[in-house]
Amino acid sequence: MTAPLTPPPPPHQQPSHNAWQAPPADGGVGVSEYGQDGPGMKTEVREAAVITVAVALGGVLLGLLWWWLAPHVPLVGDLVDKKWVVYFKDSEGEQAIGVDGTFTLLALAFGAVSALAVFLLRRRGGVPLVVALAVGGLLGSLLAWRVGVWLGPTQDVIAHAKAVGKGVTFSAPLKLGAKGALLAWSLAALVVHLGLTALFGPRDPEPYPSPYAASPPVPPAG
Numbered sequence: 001m002t003a004p005l006t007p008p009p010p011p012h013q014q015p016s017h018n019a020w021q022a023p024p025a026d027g028g029v030g031v032s033e034y035g036q037d038g039p040g041m042k043t044e045v046r047e048a049a050v051i052t053v054a055v056a057l058g059g060v061l062l063g064l065l066w067w068w069l070a071p072h073v074p075l076v077g078d079l080v081d082k083k084w085v086v087y088f089k090d091s092e093g094e095q096a097i098g099v100d101g102t103f104t105l106l107a108l109a110f111g112a113v114s115a116l117a118v119f120l121l122r123r124r125g126g127v128p129l130v131v132a133l134a135v136g137g138l139l140g141s142l143l144a145w146r147v148g149v150w151l152g153p154t155q156d157v158i159a160h161a162k163a164v165g166k167g168v169t170f171s172a173p174l175k176l177g178a179k180g181a182l183l184a185w186s187l188a189a190l191v192v193h194l195g196l197t198a199l200f201g202p203r204d205p206e207p208y209p210s211p212y213a214a215s216p217p218v219p220p221a222g
Contacts, residue, residue, distance in 0.1 A: 041128075048128035055114050055136025055189075056143060062110050062185075063147025066174070069106070070148070071098040073172035077161025086157045089169055096177060104181040107144070111137055111188025118189075119196045133193055137186035145182065148174045 073096055074089040115133060122129055152174035154160050164170045176182075 044126050044128045047122065048132035051118055051129060051132040052136040052139070055118075055133065056139035058110060058114065058136075059140030059143030060147055062106055062140060062144035063151070065106055066103050066144060066148040067151040070102045070174060071095040073099065074169045075157060075161070075172045076169055077158075077164070077166060079166055084158050084161055086161050096175070099174065100176060100178045100181055103144070103148075103176060104178070104184045107137075107141055107181060107184035108188045110140070111185040111190075112192045114185075115189040115192035115196065119193055119200075123197075123200070124202060125193070125197050130190065130193065133189040134186045137189045138182065141182040141185045145176055149176075 075086050076089045077084055077086050079085075114137065118129060118133060119125070149155070153171045155173045157172065160170055161168075
C-alpha cells in the first residue's frame, strides 16, 4: 500500500515572505523614501540672493567699526621752498599696520557671525548658500572699505595740511594697504559654515536598506 499524499497547507497558511521575491519596478527604492529633499532649487536661489544682500549690507557696520577702532596715522605738513610737503610724524610707527590689522580682525569676526546666522536659519545648507556667503562677504568688505574711507579724513592731505597749519599734526586718511584683507570675511564665513555643517548639520538617511535585515518570522504550518 502507498502512503496517502499530504495535502498542501491552505493558502492563508502559506509563508507570506519570499526571499527571492522580484524587486519592485522602481529599483527597490520607495517613492516616499526619496521624496523632495528640502526646498527646490528656485527656493534655494531666492534664499541665496536674500542672504547675499543681507551679508553685503553688513559691510556698512564693518566700515563704521573700522573707522572708529582703527588707529590714526599722524601726519605733519611743512613749507619747503614755498611748497607744502607732508610726512609722517613718527616714521617708525606701526599705525598703518594697525589699520590693516583692525580691518582684518573685524572682517574675520563678521565672517564667523554671518556663517553662524546662516547656519541657524538654514541648517541643511547647500551650494547656493555657500556661494551667497562668499559673494556677500566680498561685497560687504568692499562696501566697508569705501565707507571707512568716506568717513575718515579727507584724501587731499595737502589741503588738510594747509587747513590745520604748518607743523600741526593731523590724521592721515584711512587706507587699506593689504588688499588681501578684503577676502578675510568670505574665508572666515566659508570655514565656519563648513565646520558647523560637518558637526551639527543633518545627516542623510541610508539610501538602501541593509541586505542583512532580519526577515519576518514564518508562521508554522497548521
